[in-house]
Amino acid sequence: MKEIPFKVSARAARLIGAENIANAESAVIELIKNSYDADAETCLVYFEHVFNEIPSFFTKQEFEYLCVAPAFNDFSLHFKTLPENLYEIEIILTEEDIKLGVTKDELHESIIDWLSNICRIWIVDDGHGMNEKTIEDNWMTIGTNNKEKSPVTKKFKRIKSGAKGLGRFALDKLGALSSVYICPDLEYYQLNKENSTMEWYNKWESFLEEGKTLDNVKARLGYGALDRLFHLNYLPNEIFINELDFKFENHGVIICCDYNKENWHKERQKRLSDSLETLIPPTDKDNFSLFFVSNKFSDLNKKVSSAVNTNYDYKVNARLSDDHSIIIEIDRNEFEVSEFPEEFYESEKFKNLDTSVEDFKKGVQVHKLTLKNLFPKIDEFESIGSLSLSFYFSKQGNPGKVDLDKFMYKSFDLSTRKSWAETFGGLRIFRDNFRVRPYGEPGSAKDWLGLGDRAASSPAGIGNSDGGWRVRPNQISGVVNISRVKNPKLADKSSREGIQENDEFAQFKSVIVKIIEIFENDRAEIGAELKAIYDRKNADALKEEQANTLSKQLLKGANSGNRNTSTEETTPEQDNLKLLASQYEKKKEQLEELMEEQKILRSLATIGTISSSFSHDLKLLHGKLIKRFIPVQKVLELNHRYSIDNNLQFTEGLHDSLERVEMFKNQDSSMKDWINFSLLGVKKDKRRRRKVYFEQYFKQLKKVWAKKFEDRDVDFDIDEISHESALKCFEIDLDCIFNNLVVNSVEAFSQKDAPPTRIIKIEIKSSDNDIIIFYSDSGPGLSKDIINPQRIFQCFFTTKVNEHSGEDEGTGIGMWMVKSTINEYRGSTKLLLDKSGFGLEIKIPKNI
DSSP: OOOOOOOOBTTHHHHHTGGGSSOHHHHHHHHHHHHHHTTOSEEEEEEEETTSSOOSSBOHHHHHHHHHSTTGGGTGGGEEEETTTEEEEOOOOOHHHHHHTOOHHHHHHHHHHHHHHOEEEEEEEOSOOOOHHHIIIIITSTTOOHHHHSOBOSSSOOBOSOOSSOGGGHHHHHEEEEEEEEEOOHHHHTOOOOSEEEEEEEEGGGGGSTTOBGGGOOOEEEEEEOSSOHHHHHSOGGGGSSSOOOOOOSOEEEEEEEEESSOOOHHHHHHHHHHHTTTSOGGGOTTOEEEEEESSOGGGOEEEOOOOOOOOSEEEEEEEOTTSEEEEEEEEOSBOGGGOOGGGGGSHHHHHTOOOHHHHHHTEEEEEEEHHHHOTTOOOOTTOOOEEEEEEEOOOSOOOHHHHHHHOBOOOOHHHHHHHHHHHOEEEEEETTEEETTTTSSSGGGGTTOHHHHHHHOOOOTTOTTOOOOOOGGGEEEEEEEOTTTOTTSOBOTTSSSBOOSHHHHHHHHHHHHHHHHHHHHHHHHHHHHHHHHHHHOHHHHHHHHHHHHHHHHHHHHHHHHHHOTTSOOOHHHHHHHHHHHHHHHHHHHHHHHHHHHHHHHHHHHHHHHHHHHHHHHHHHHHHHTTTTHHHHHHOOHHHHHHHHTTOOOOHHHHHHHHHHHHHHHHHHHHHHHHHHHHHTTOGGGGSEEEEEHHHHHHHHHHHTHHHHHHHTOEEEEOOOOTTOEEEEEHHHHHHHHHHHHHHHHHHTTSTTOOSOOEEEEEEEEOSSEEEEEEEESSOOSOTTOSOGGGGGSTTOOOOBOTTTOOBOSOSOHHHHHHHHHHHTTOEEEEOTTSSSEEEEEEEESOO
16 A cells, blocks of 8 residues: 655645734734743844835835835836936826826825835844754744743743744744844853854745645755844844843844735834733743834834732732642722721621731731632542732722712722723733733633623622622733643643633633632622611711602603603692702702812812922923934944943943933933822822821822922921821812912022021821911011911912012912812911911811
8 A cells, every 4th residue: 555645735834824823913922932932131022114214216225125025016117217226216107097097196105105114023132042953953843842842941940932833934924024143142052152143034925836845945044244243233223222221142033024014004013012011921021121112103112011000999819729729818908997987897797708807907818728618519620730810900980979988998090090901901811921812802802701791690789788799801900820831731722812712721710710709709798898887877878868869760750751641730749849859950960060170170270370380490391302312313323332332432422422311311300290290189089088197198298399399409397297197188178288388488489588498397286176287488478568468368369470570470379279278178277477487377177
């Protein structure tokens, strides 16, 4: 019997490579994984738009480059040869163009679009590279299993992320021509020092030739001279002319994917840049730095890093060990525990939490369990190996006033939460520190655990006495970490997009959901008891709530009657009730709107007075920021970096450039401080009534003003304040009072008659009924020309005038807002006229 060998068509390489990778973004990520597996410390993704600016004339080298481009035949007719080996665009209309009504302008625009989109994609690293044997045995072998045989890297002991041996075919997804430059780590491969590199080239269209088998497709491998540092030898000069501080060891791999197959417009590059932020968990980036650079869209340039979430209600960390023991740490950050009544700690719900009062107030609880505890009726999940889970729970809406009082929530910044959720939302899977897509991505993959269905089947609120509250998928974000070594049965699909949907994956999901359920029960127990306490203590509030419900029911009945029983007569009493209900609802809405509007306007007015104080600084900075980097870009050329690496003497121009960069950084820092200061005033978490501790508040106030105080040589002196000294208020109201006072003091110090010593002092005392705050400064004090000093509290009264024109320059609302805010708290003010400088006594009742 004759034996017939299998033949593999060259086209199969595209089927298992480029066409098996979901998109070009995934291809870039596959190549970054290779850098990680090669123990690289630095990896760079660089988008080089070859014709970032369209030249008036093309050189011979540029024209020859275009001639090889896949789409050149569509436009070759429109290039005209000029003397001295130059070329220019000349639009020629063919008979077919004229017949179709194509204009010269349309053709010219098509050529410009084509030229603008020609792009090279560089993936650069300083890993251990490859020697010739590695290239032949691994790089050129499809489906190699070398990473399965050696799953841990030599230098950093990383678990290698690749396993299928298909990553190099990601190059086909990114460009028609691939060039790979390799400089092996001599120590890693135990090589003698050689002044050369390897250069690998391949045209991917050769895989598509009719009748060609895979073994007949050959790439080119040669040696190149190395007369400079490896990365300087091959990379474009402009890569190093940016603000990012990346450095490469003198070995690694440089991949250039030329003649891009996709249109890498700005939005697409931004999506890739943003997705790289979620590629590696933040805690695992210490020895792997990833950079993104684009020569066309420089505002996207950055060192890729993930932000740390500090704006959460709950944080849960869980670890499942090989022996199937589980440690779950719950960090509660949702409630103002200091305001919980004592009866909470005496309740059955609190006892169900299985913690002490002291530990509960610390906010962290640890559960030590086993898989058997989570699944009592299942003997073991033998296929589940060790894993870790870390996730955040964050409410995605502002609670109403009743819920704030009922559940004693801490304040939070909703906009920050929503921004975090857009980038990091969902529960994502990482294998050996690299993202496994598509879990956590928008769409159906966002809720791969089915949390939405769980919540829909049990829609109970947090305060339900019987429990049953379930987290919604949009409220959770986090990371599940698994390992290819510890979880071998959680294998990728052949497309690398997702894990195989087998029994092991179903068990894996069940374990995650059970851990989430422990958190859900914790929050539900606390919420149920807080609601029960609120219901017992707030009978009047319940009556108001009942009145609101009754009003809505009356109005709903009236509307329903108008639609369905319009001919039915109503009694005068019924009409009066409906009228009362209607007016009650309108007045309630008006009152809420006015109260919110008042606080916002007061906050904005305060920001206006502060911004006026900073305007001079901002104007000076604005002028200096214009074109400030142009001199630096002209000086910092590629040979300077080479000079640094070789300990050569800096040029005078380089010294000057470095000094300029440092100066620019300081200016930008100042600008950021002032802008952040202005934006702090309208944060929503300051518009909720809560207990504000003065010691913490004034320390934060000093921190916010630190830059201004340093610039003006002002000493902000806070007298010793009791840790327990506090006031239940809106923090935004304290900002209104003290920011306005500080603005006045800082500006007073700039007056000609101000003494040289500049001190602002805060003192707090307490009586049985009142909190007394003394504010003073060492400035010139109130003008003796003011006949009635109390007038400073009148709206639009100001002493700030233009010294040349005499026109008012102050807003005249700062001290008026101070006074009106204190009045709202039934407090009083007293000017301390017997003191040098300015002094004000503020007295506010404790029980308001």
